[in-house]
Amino acid sequence: MIDWNYILNQVATVAFDIIYFGAIIGTIVVIILDNRNPVKTLAWILVLMFLPVVGLVFYFFFGRSRRRERIIGQKIYNRLLNKPMVEYLAQDATTLPMAYSRLISLFRNTTQAFPFDGNRIEIYTNGGSMLQSLLRELQNARQHIHIEFYIFEDDAIGRMVRDVLVEKARAGVEVRLIYDDVGCWHVPNRFYDEMLSAGIEVRSFLKVRFPLFTSKVNYRNHRKIVVIDGRVGFVGGMNLAERYMRGFSWGIWRDTHLLLEGKAVHGLQTAFLLDWYFVDRTLISASRYFPKMEATGTSLVQIVTSDPIGPWKEIMQGLSMAISGAKKYFYIQTPYFLPTEQILAAMQTAALAGVDVRLMLPMRADNRLTHLGSCSYLADILQAGVKIYFYKKGFLHSKLMVSDDELSTVGSTNVDFRSFEHNFEVNAFIYDTETALQMREIFLQDQRDCVQVFLKNWVKRPWWRKAAESVVRLMAPLL
Structure with a gap:
């Protein structure tokens, strides 16, 4: 006697597996064909492979790219x-x-920032x-x-x-x-x-x-x-x-x-x-x-905006150029530090070339996961000669940057993937010695409320802390 219930259950199971794995493989193919940053592509593939159900849900909410969609004619x-x-x-x-x-020309050409x-x-x-x-x-x-x-x-x-x-x-x-x-x-x-x-x-x-x-x-x-x-x-x-x-x-x-x-x-x-x-x-x-x-x-002053809609990453590209063009110093304050490869390379290159590059982060942040991810990048830039300071007086939410007593910028943009790729952001870029000197003094005043991080001490962190930071870093493009 044929057990139709058993056969139907088996057919349903096979059908579910085909649909389920088809959705996973199909999503991975879509991600690859989207031609994104390879780091971000690999991060999504890892999520989908090791956390397939959660990965599909997260990709549906947070992963689909809309950079090619025009919203304003x-x-x-x-x-x-x-x-x-x-x-x-x-x-x-x-x-x-x-x-x-x-x-200035970069911002004019990408965002019509006069x-x-x-x-x-x-x-x-x-x-x-x-x-x-x-x-x-x-x-x-x-x-x-x-x-x-x-x-x-x-x-x-x-x-x-x-x-x-x-x-x-x-x-x-x-x-x-x-x-x-x-x-x-x-x-x-x-x-x-x-x-x-x-x-x-x-x-x-x-x-x-x-x-x-x-x-x-x-x-x-x-x-x-x-x-x-x-x-x-x-x-x-x-x-x-x-x-x-x-x-x-x-x-x-x-x-x-x-x-x-x-x-x-x-x-x-x-x-x-x-x-x-x-x-x-x-x-x-x-x-x-x-x-x-x-x-x-x-x-x-130039008012520079960036968004996830257009073809360019305007503020990130500008910051990369500004850091690379620094002659004497470039100081950065940011609450979160999950840099793209371009920003990371620009900071390392400038520091290796003898530019005084300083990064100030909060010692205690409002988001523990993001802070762990930020810490995973610090050894990379310390080795290149970037000076790092942890602000200990409270939570540093400032997005201030100043360079060579001429350029400064303040706005809503953090040094992280989310600000560079997903958020609608705005910064004022100021080309003025008087303002730059004020910004520099603000940074140095804050530095007095900081503890400096040294590579020889930083590498002695507990192994479990390093492991946690490394795991979060894998997800940095998605945070």
Whole structure:
């Protein structure tokens, strides 16, 4: 007698195996044919081979590349760039620094980042001073406020800023707000509803309605931008949350943020309005959002953006070129250090050539897994002569870099795969000796609150710690 139940079970098992292994092999083929960075390709293949079920889920959420997808049409892009281009061309024979002419050209060619002169810059190294300045400038708004943060928390700080925005909106000021949906996942909807009811236009970036069934989770807007009346702007590493102001029980929150006043604000305005078109499909390009301005300072500034959509990795390419072009020194502050091969090679090459390359990281980070991965790279650069410092006063979240008393940059970009390849980021690149000297002094002041790492001691770490770091490093392109 034929046991049909047994036969059906066997057929079902074979069918499942064929589908299951077919999905794994098919996904691996897709990854290989995508022609990505070999390191990233191998990382995904390892995940799929050793953790097949988990690997498939993670690849569906975080692995699929969207760099070839166009979200903003070229005509829309050109219309938004028209106003800042006119202001740029109207500048009186701006003299570009010869040492950075190629870097400036790189940003012009990849992101249409116009170098604007005559800007005034204020630097903030703690959340309290930045918040005080932000509230003051928001109160002074007369026409419009454009505000964009990765995190806009429903806490004492967030509510303080929200109340000012509501007050200005009720007074007739146009207020537009973009928050990242993943960065603000746990913020209750009523927090934004109160702003909507007051007349503020509020939009979430890449809203994730069904987290378990979308890859949008991987593409986040990490930018921090404020533009007030098209004349004053803020950019940097700070979000709107209490911890950015008060720190933790175990230490301060050390960050860096900038106020910009001058034509460089056009770059921030363009970045915001491109994001606004992305979330609202409304093109805003009227001249009143790009007012004519006289020089307010002496700094030459480029606002540089990067995203996972286009063909280039703009900020990563720029940093690689800047590090390679350093003559005397290049100092870096970053909370996470999971560098691409280009950045790692640039740092090692510069240090081996005699450039004073210094890297500052937090001794204690807010993400243990990422910190383990960061530590796995340190021996590589210590051997090349890079000096490494662990900041011990609290959590170092600053994304500050300075070189040769001429170039400095502050923004939202971390030195890691996520910032370089997956996030929407923005940095101000400043070509100005006075600002660079201020940034250098900030770095050296922070260095006094650090402990230096030496290779002879670093290699003596416990074997289990090295093993954990190495395992996490394999996944670095995916973190």
